Amino acid sequence: MTDDVGIEQVLHELHRVHPLLVGLFHEQLGQQRELALLEVRGVTLQYKTRDHLVTAAYRVDFDVYRSDRFVILGPSGCGKSTLLKAVGGYMKPVEGSMLLNGAEIGRPGADRVMVFQEFDQLLPWKTVKQNVAFALTSSGKLGAREAEARALHYIDKVNLTRFADSYPHTLSGGMKQRVAIARGMAMEPAILLMDEPFAALDALTRRKMQDELLQLWQDTRFTVMFVTHDLEEAIALSDEVVVLSAGPASRVVGVYHVGLARPRNLIDIKRAEIALLERLMADSKRAEAEAQAARAAARGGLS
Numbered sequence: 035m036t037d038d039v040g041i042e043q044v045l046h047e048l049h050r051v052h053p054l055l056v057g058l059f060h061e062q063l064g065q066q067r068e069l070a071l072l073e074v075r076g077v078t079l080q081y082k083t084r085d086h087l088v089t090a091a092y093r094v095d096f097d098v099y100r101s102d103r104f105v106i107l108g109p110s111g112c113g114k115s116t117l118l119k120a121v122g123g124y125m126k127p128v129e130g131s132m133l134l135n136g137a138e139i140g141r142p143g144a145d146r147v148m149v150f151q152e153f154d155q156l157l158p159w160k161t162v163k164q165n166v167a168f169a170l171t172s173s174g175k176l177g178a179r180e181a182e183a184r185a186l187h188y189i190d191k192v193n194l195t196r197f198a199d200s201y202p203h204t205l206s207g208g209m210k211q212r213v214a215i216a217r218g219m220a221m222e223p224a225i226l227l228m229d230e231p232f233a234a235l236d237a238l239t240r241r242k243m244q245d246e247l248l249q250l251w252q253d254t255r256f257t258v259m260f261v262t263h264d265l266e267e268a269i270a271l272s273d274e275v276v277v278l279s280a281g282p283a284s285r286v287v288g289v290y291h292v293g294l295a296r297p298r299n300l301i302d303i304k305r306a307e308i309a310l311l312e313r314l315m316a317d318s319k320r321a322e323a324e325a326q327a328a329r330a331a332a333r334g335g336l337s
Contacts, residue, residue, distance in 0.1 A: 070097035076130035090116040108278030147218040
């Protein structure tokens with residue numbers, strides 16, 4: 035449940051500190067939107083290690099809408115990637131539900147495509163064009179001729195037409211990631227899942243890739259769910275940010291709408307970082323107080 039009074043108090047304080055911060059972040063209170071593309075309700079995720087049963091995420095809730103740039107933000111080890119894998123259908127919740135287009139997610143499917151941060155996710159014996167087309171033909175989505183045409187279309191979208199016949203070992207890390215994005219986009223999935231795809235790149239290349247991803251979104255308006263632990267990257271890329279607490283058993287601290295106009299310059303992004311940090315501190319304190327109250331109530335019930 036949204037605490038309207040708490041939000042107004044935080045915004046009032048932000049206005050007192052710096053009036054330009056007001057409006058950079060707000061929650062969509064009471065706004066009516068179309069039906070969510072992805073609905074995550076009360077999801078708890080667990081996996082086993084040799085010695086332990088680990089709860090990666092605990093009773094997580096959020097919605098992703100069509101054409102959203104939705105970012106999952108949180109510290110290392112908080113279950114961000116595990117949550118993304120569950121949306122991809124690679125693991126099932128032990129509690130709660132995940133619905134895509136109203137249907138329960140039970141297994142991987144062509145309507146969800148993942149892009150990882152590793153550079154070795156391409157087939158080394160195939161060219162750029164063949165890597166992109168192979169996903170289409172092997173899934174039975176298109177025949178060879180149609181697959182090649184679509185592959186070239188998306189290769190052009192990521193500015194790699196000159197390298198369509200090149201092999202992965204001749205490409206830089208950033209170029210390999212462009213190929214992986216083109217391959218995912220060529221499948222035209224309902225949602226593109228990106229697990230820190232720029233984390234291994236140097237700062238300049240990462241910023242360039244962020245700009246190119248935004249331009250690609252501007253051209254095609256695809257739905258993307260993007261995992262990162264970098265606050266600046268989250269603000270630069272997103273419409274919506276869901277923030278997870280530290281793991282294990284991470285919870286949702288809050289879901290925030292990024293109200294910055296585009297294109298976003300570095301000054302506005304930095305100001306928005308301050309605004310979000312203020313919000314996070316207020317929401318984290320409230321969440322911790324609620325958790326302590328719940329634990330106290332549980333102890334009282336056992337006595």
